[in-house]
Amino acid sequence: MLAPRPSYVAIIRFATHCRPSARPHAPPSVLSRIPLLGRFAPGTGNGKPPSASLRKIVALAGPEKRSLLLAVGLLLISSTVSLSIPFTVGKLIDFFTATDSVIPYGLSIYQASGVLFLVFTIGGVANAGRAFLMRMSGQRIVARLRQRTFAATLRQEVEYVERSEGDALSRLSVDSSIVGESVTQNLSDGLRSVVMSFAGFGAMFYVSPHLTLLMLALVPPISLGAVFYGRYLKKLSTRTQEAVGEMTKVAQEALAALRTVQVYNAAPYEENKFSDRVRKVLELARREAIASGIFFGSTGWSGNVTLLALLGYGGSLVSRGYISVGDLTSLLMYSVYVGSGLQMLTCSSIMRGMGAGERIFEVLDRRPVIPPGVGIPLSPTRVGRVRFENVAFEYPSRPGAEILTDFTLDVGVGQSVAIVGKSGSGKSSIHALLLRYYDPLRGRIFFDGQDIRDFTPESWRAAIGVVPQDPVLFTGTIASNIAYGYPDASREAIEAAAKEANCEFVWGLPQGFDTPIGRLSLSGGQRQRLAIARALLRKPKILALDEATSALDAASERRVNDAIDNILSSSETTCLFVAHRLSTIARAEWIVVLEDGRVSEMGTYSQLVHRRDSRFRELMAEQLAAAELQPSVPVPVDVEEEVVEQKEEETEGESEGESDAAVQEKEERDREKVEKERAEWLAKQGKAR
Numbered sequence: 001m002l003a004p005r006p007s008y009v010a011i012i013r014f015a016t017h018c019r020p021s022a023r024p025h026a027p028p029s030v031l032s033r034i035p036l037l038g039r040f041a042p043g044t045g046n047g048k049p050p051s052a053s054l055r056k057i058v059a060l061a062g063p064e065k066r067s068l069l070l071a072v073g074l075l076l077i078s079s080t081v082s083l084s085i086p087f088t089v090g091k092l093i094d095f096f097t098a099t100d101s102v103i104p105y106g107l108s109i110y111q112a113s114g115v116l117f118l119v120f121t122i123g124g125v126a127n128a129g130r131a132f133l134m135r136m137s138g139q140r141i142v143a144r145l146r147q148r149t150f151a152a153t154l155r156q157e158v159e160y161v162e163r164s165e166g167d168a169l170s171r172l173s174v175d176s177s178i179v180g181e182s183v184t185q186n187l188s189d190g191l192r193s194v195v196m197s198f199a200g201f202g203a204m205f206y207v208s209p210h211l212t213l214l215m216l217a218l219v220p221p222i223s224l225g226a227v228f229y230g231r232y233l234k235k236l237s238t239r240t241q242e243a244v245g246e247m248t249k250v251a252q253e254a255l256a257a258l259r260t261v262q263v264y265n266a267a268p269y270e271e272n273k274f275s276d277r278v279r280k281v282l283e284l285a286r287r288e289a290i291a292s293g294i295f296f297g298s299t300g301w302s303g304n305v306t307l308l309a310l311l312g313y314g315g316s317l318v319s320r321g322y323i324s325v326g327d328l329t330s331l332l333m334y335s336v337y338v339g340s341g342l343q344m345l346t347c348s349s350i351m352r353g354m355g356a357g358e359r360i361f362e363v364l365d366r367r368p369v370i371p372p373g374v375g376i377p378l379s380p381t382r383v384g385r386v387r388f389e390n391v392a393f394e395y396p397s398r399p400g401a402e403i404l405t406d407f408t409l410d411v412g413v414g415q416s417v418a419i420v421g422k423s424g425s426g427k428s429s430i431h432a433l434l435l436r437y438y439d440p441l442r443g444r445i446f447f448d449g450q451d452i453r454d455f456t457p458e459s460w461r462a463a464i465g466v467v468p469q470d471p472v473l474f475t476g477t478i479a480s481n482i483a484y485g486y487p488d489a490s491r492e493a494i495e496a497a498a499k500e501a502n503c504e505f506v507w508g509l510p511q512g513f514d515t516p517i518g519r520l521s522l523s524g525g526q527r528q529r530l531a532i533a534r535a536l537l538r539k540p541k542i543l544a545l546d547e548a549t550s551a552l553d554a555a556s557e558r559r560v561n562d563a564i565d566n567i568l569s570s571s572e573t574t575c576l577f578v579a580h581r582l583s584t585i586a587r588a589e590w591i592v593v594l595e596d597g598r599v600s601e602m603g604t605y606s607q608l609v610h611r612r613d614s615r616f617r618e619l620m621a622e623q624l625a626a627a628e629l630q631p632s633v634p635v636p637v638d639v640e641e642e643v644v645e646q647k648e649e650e651t652e653g654e655s656e657g658e659s660d661a662a663v664q665e666k667e668e669r670d671r672e673k674v675e676k677e678r679a680e681w682l683a684k685q686g687k688a689r
């Protein structure tokens with residue numbers, strides 16, 4: 001027995017639901033890209049104080065402490081250099097304009113220029129070092145955040161991820177970048193802006209307290225304008241986000257169904273539909289552009305008016321001899337520094353990071369409803385009965401709609417049970433409960449007398465082999481797909497499982513088990529046999545087969561069924577099939593008919609088929625009519641004769657150990673029979689007309 005690995009069952013379930021046809025993922029909020037307003041972005045708030053996510057974002061920078069400290073040191077050097085420029089320029093202007101002014105330390109103008117050149121070079125190098133260190137730290141934070149978010153998403157119960165799978169993807173791609181960018185920019189440019197703005201204000205205040213106060217008086221009206229602008233933008237952005245979502249949905253739907261679009265010549269229709277959505281986005285973008293034009297135009301205008309006021313009032317101070325021309329020049333330069341520093345602060349994406357951070361932390365901090373690792377490990381060698389006891393179940397997304405009601409089923413060790421019932425009767429939901437994608441609303445499921453909730457989900461799922469309706473194959477080779485969840489499986493074990501699952505076609509491929517899946521166009525039957533091999537490799541104690549032969553022709557169906565027979569021959573593997581086809585159902589020892597979420601009938605194949613008024617007979621008649629012939633074709637012979645005959649044929653074949661030639665002969669006979677019946681029916685139809 002191979003050691004159990006982290007359960008692949010849940011991952012396959014995710015993979016099935018994360019296809020292009022899936023719901024379009026939420027586009028990044030336009031608002032979240034807007035300075036200072038990202039915190040208001042729809043869908044980003046979870047009611048927690050913003051400081052909570054700010055603290056967590058800052059905590060993310062913990063492992064980067066050394067790099068960041070070095071970067072802050074370099075930042076101080078480069079900021080000091082930058083801040084010295086207005087002061088030096090002021091002094092130089094005074095030196096040129098006033099005869100009594102001197103360059104400090106008695107330097108000549110050339111020497112002073114040389115010193116300044118050196119200082120600027122040091123500042124430039126320090127700035128480059130700071131930017132590099134900050135950016136790299138930010139990227140490492142993003143990488144860690146992505147890994148942790150992905151791991152946390154995989155741990156969640158399927159319902160949560162399926163409900164918001166688009167969100168999960170956008171968290172991994174867009175949100176983590178925004179957080180990383182925010183950390184980087186805030187730490188790098190933001191910190192620089194803080195230093196520059198405060199130091200700039202300090203320097204201004206030192207040069208002229210009057211003028212500094214004048215500048216400060218203009219800040220509140222501009223802030224008020226920003227608040228109104230923000231509110232308007234928030235509303236607009238919500239609508240833009242919805243419109244972008246609609247647009248993405250239309251595109252995703254059309255691309256995922258490209259074959260259908262082409263076969264119905266619907267490309268122009270889809271183009272129109274998409275263009276319509278694009279136009280809506282564009283219209284909203286136009287309004288946003290007008291608003292941002294007004295906002296940035298007016299703030300720029302206010303900034304210039306501030307400069308003008310400083311110049312006017314400062315000029316009068318110069319003319320009255322309170323300050324020198326050099327002082328006024330320094331002051332104006334500092335005010336530009338402060339202005340751009342403040343602008344950088346609003347542009348520094350701390351609020352955007354907080355918005356995106358909240359979405360990420362929602363996943364990172366979330367405790368899954370079915371938490372991995374909680375419970376006692378189930379020994380891989382333990383065998384036992386599976387018992388559903390008065391189970392009631394509803395999907396969390398559809399509260400009040402009970403799919404199973406008082407469902408009770410007992411399956412002994414090594415027994416096989418086929419669950420049949422109308423489409424939508426809840427057959428697959430029984431598997432979902434068995435695999436613990438969900439827990440029952442009421443009632444319990446036991447394995448060997450113990451509630452399956454007592455076991456760790458991983459060890460419990462490792463005991464189950466799953467063959468889903470539509471098996472998922474991952475990028476990689478045939479071998480890696482069979483060994484999915486068991487990367488250490490030996491080649492012998494993989495080949496043995498493939499052999500047992502009748503995957504003989506693999507040996508015929510030039511690269512055999514090393515053939516990359518991407519280069520193959522596997523048939524439905526081949527995919528299902530690979531899925532059976534994957535299930536067999538783990539030597540499951542329970543096998544959950546879901547409609548394994550639903551989409552196959554007679555020959556493929558027989559091969560898949562032969563593979564199933566190999567499993568059924570094991571006296572220890574308990575089998576729970578969801579089945580429609582007679583040939584599959586007939587293999588089970590017990591048949592359970594599901595109706596209205598309850599077991600309505602149960603018995604062996606011949607018990608149910610011989611009962612005149614049985615629901616099972618009715619179902620089988622429907623199946624025969626639908627599956628074997630055209631939908632409107634009447635069932636050609638009495639159902640009872642048909643099914644009994646088929647069962648007998650198969651049993652005979654099994655007991656005699658059919659050769660390949662015999663199988664082919666039988667398939668040929670089957671085909672001829674169906675063709676004959678079809679021809680007779682068509683002839684009758686012709687006569688009737």
Ligand SMILES: Nc1ncnc2c1ncn2[C@@H]1O[C@H](COP(=O)(O)OP(=O)(O)OP(=O)(O)O)[C@@H](O)[C@H]1O
Binds near residue numbers: 421422426427
């Ligand atoms: N993830 C889900 N969330 C909400 N409802 C669901 C979900 N999966 C299935 N259902 C609903 O539960 C009911 C039972 O579905 P289930 O797939 O178990 O039926 P089934 O008998 O296997 O059907 P079929 O034979 O067509 O595969 C259906 O009404 C279906 O719409």
